[in-house]
Amino acid sequence: MCVLHADSPSPAALEAVSGRGATIRSNAELTHGSNVTLVHPAAGEIVAEVHAVSETGIELSFLGDEHAVAFALSAVAADMTR
Template sequence: MCVLIAELPMPAALREVSATGAVLETNARPPLGADVELHHPEAGAIAGTVQSLADDGIAIGFDCGEHSVAFALAAITADMSQPAA
């Protein structure tokens, strides 16, 4: 489980993540274009911008670079090492 920092910290679940952004399942609804920060328990924190809103979550974009690649790889690796429910 991640924490999305927008106006207030809110829980968020990663549905997709890459070096350029993430799709999150969350009740948070920051406005389009808002600057947010995503905190992952294993991957650390990354800044992003809200790119789209959906009924069940949001998509955020990252500045693609070494930090975003490392964040995505760490998040994917952490999710792959979790036991299946």
């Protein structure tokens, strides 16, 4: 389980992740273009921009830099070990 920091912290479930972004499920009320921080227990934290909000999830965009790739790899590796 992740924590999404926007106006206030909210629990978030990571559905998919890559170096370019993530899809999460959360009860946070977000708007397109807002900046948030996603905190993963093993991967650390990353700043993201809300790319889309729909009934199926929230799409976040990362910068696609080395930090974003490292975050994604750590999150995937942590999930594979559970």
